[in-house]
Amino acid sequence: MKKFYWVDELNRMSREEIRRYQEKKLPKQLKYCYDNSEFYRQKFDDAGAAPEDINTIDDLRQLPVFMVKDDERKSAEASLEKYGHPFGLHLCAPVEDIYLTGTTSGTTGTPTFSYTFTEKDMDFLGPQIANRLALAAVGKGDRVAFFFALGIYATTMTLWGLRHLGALPIDIDARAGTELFLKFMDLTRPTYLACTPSLAEYLIDKTPERLNKEVRDFKLKGLLNTGEIGIAIPGIKEKLESAYGCRAYDYWAPCGNAPAISCDSDEYCGLHAIAPDLCTSFDDLVDPITKKPVESDIDGAIGEMVHTNLQREACPAVKYAYGDIVQIFTTECPGCGFKGKRTNIIGRADDMLIVKGVNVYPAAIKDVVAGFVPDVTGEMRIVLDAPLPRVVPPLKLKIEHGREIGHSDLTALASKITTALHDQIKIRPEIQFVAPGTLPKETRKTPIFEKKYEDA
Ligand SMILES: [Zn+2]
Structure with a gap:
């Protein structure tokens, strides 16, 4: 045994x-x-x-x-x-x-x-x-x-x-x-x-x-x-x-x-x-x-x-x-x-988001986005305008697109990711694409949030 x-x-x-x-x-x-x-x-x-x-x-x-x-x-x-x-x-x-x-x-x-x-x-x-x-x-x-x-x-x-x-x-x-x-x-x-x-x-x-x-x-x-x-x-x-x-x-x-x-x-x-x-x-x-x-x-x-x-x-x-x-x-x-x-x-x-009364975990969002590799790199940030947990919709995501994808394909990709996120975790985010390798990776824990309200 x-x-x-x-x-x-x-x-x-x-x-x-x-x-x-x-x-x-x-x-x-x-x-x-x-x-x-x-x-x-x-x-x-x-x-x-x-x-x-x-x-x-x-x-x-x-x-x-x-x-x-x-x-x-x-x-x-x-x-x-x-x-x-x-x-x-x-x-x-x-x-x-x-x-x-x-x-x-x-x-x-x-x-x-x-x-x-x-x-x-x-x-x-x-x-x-x-x-x-x-x-x-x-x-x-x-x-x-x-x-x-x-x-x-x-x-x-x-x-x-x-x-x-x-x-x-x-x-x-x-x-x-x-x-x-x-x-x-x-x-x-x-x-x-x-x-x-x-x-x-x-x-x-x-x-x-x-x-x-x-x-x-x-x-x-x-x-x-x-x-x-x-x-x-x-x-x-x-x-x-x-x-x-x-x-x-x-x-x-x-x-x-x-x-x-x-x-x-x-x-x-x-x-x-x-x-x-x-x-x-x-x-x-x-x-x-x-x-x-x-x-x-x-x-x-x-x-x-x-x-x-x-x-x-x-x-x-x-x-x-x-x-x-x-x-x-x-x-x-x-x-x-x-x-x-x-x-x-x-x-x-303490990472939990509440979007329109629904509890949403960053890892769940990351999971769905990772499903689109290689059209995306898998690196992403959730952009927050105010402290957690409540988020005024739409939730903003910054996502690195893949190396091979052309700029003309990004609108269609955004719509596919949005649909998947809506089907699986009931959110309709606003997606901003950034070039691959632009979101900094850290040797410790890579942050999932970009806290806009802290820069203000
Ligand atoms: Zn096992």
């Missing part, structure tokens, strides 16, 4: 048995959070609930959301003020027991240390992260070029997984720039490349310019992408796989939870929830605006993921709506036979 889960007994369990396994761990963890954090004690008390009342996933779903990003920030400010550390009042372990910390990238607002762990946490999480990478066939002796911005960035914990497997991370700060990075690629001969999908795409053109060879000549065994929606967008996975001559995977673990990875399949089948013993994130969705529970056990369910840890000491999440909007799939994976939940990331709650 194929093994997907690190804890071996889970591989032999039905979905119902896995849920009971989660429910055995849940009350103990909630009691621990209540006993060890003034933040969580207050939240439970405000909700009129005691941790011992919450014994099932269904009970947990009925609890209100305890934390959103802004609450985490405030909790961090409060602990900095009161105790002189930035880990928040939701820190449940003694501060001197913290063993590893990582933040969000800090590109928007003050970074929060959501990726903070004790040594025991990493002893538990490290093998899970390793197992996830093993599903992408990473193993002993592999060298993994690890190219992200900021050493302290959230992806740091992935290095623990690599080390656990006996693989060697070649960790290069993305701020070093492409030239230096490619030099290291050439010198260290890695077998895997971990970076954002947009950077992997960018390197396809840059490598011949700088190294006089193609990315295919790196002879990689796999691409490990994270940090933004990439290979889930039609066309991107094929583009990367054919250019690099290897499988492209994407992996994910928002605030150290919900570890998931896509599978070894030509078709993209979503992120596979390979660690149900770690958290209940795939089983607890809410509406991104009202924060009311959304049915999350049906195939195709869409909502904002709410994280609750089942085993974590340092900064465990309890009912944390972290802002990721996902679509859940409950059917067996057609690519690899995985029977657990799978998910597609649809977007961030």
Whole structure:
């Protein structure tokens, strides 16, 4: 039998048995959070609930959301003020027991240390992260070029997984720039490349310019992408796989939870929830605006993921709506036979647009536009005249047209794209075409919005 889960007994369990396994761990963890954090004690008390009342996933779903990003920030400010550390009042372990910390990238607002762990946490999480990478066939002796911005960035914990497997991370700060990075690629001969999908795409053109060879000549065994929606967008996975001559995977673990990875399949089948013993994130969705529970056990369910840890000491999440909007799939994976939940990331709650009362996610727009490659390059921006989420129609899109298409064909192309967007996501945008290569690509996360109101 194929093994997907690190804890071996889970591989032999039905979905119902896995849920009971989660429910055995849940009350103990909630009691621990209540006993060890003034933040969580207050939240439970405000909700009129005691941790011992919450014994099932269904009970947990009925609890209100305890934390959103802004609450985490405030909790961090409060602990900095009161105790002189930035880990928040939701820190449940003694501060001197913290063993590893990582933040969000800090590109928007003050970074929060959501990726903070004790040594025991990493002893538990490290093998899970390793197992996830093993599903992408990473193993002993592999060298993994690890190219992200900021050493302290959230992806740091992935290095623990690599080390656990006996693989060697070649960790290069993305701020070093492409030239230096490619030099290291050439010198260290890695077998895997971990970076954002947009950077992997960018390197396809840059490598011949700088190294006089193609990315295919790196002879990689796999691409490990994270940090933004990439290979889930039609066309991107094929583009990367054919250019690099290897499988492209994407992996994910928002605030150290919900570890998931896509599978070894030509078709993209979503992120596979390979660690149900770690958290209940795939089983607890809410509406991104009202924060009311959304049915999350049906195939195709869409909502904002709410994280609750089942085993974590340092900064465990309890009912944390972290802002990721996902679509859940409950059917067996057609690519690899995985029977657990799978998910597609649809977007961030704070990226959501409301156009004529309809919730629209940028990734969904990008998906539709990407369907028109090679008439378009796939690069685009959503032009905003005012802050999100409400957009006064028409929604404005700036789209790079393809290299081969003539100017006289652009009107017809705009009308085809508009029709497709209207059929699939009920918007009729105003499209402005720009020449291929004119929208800047960044080595970190390529922005999807062009915020006109910020230039004014
Ligand atoms: Zn699969």
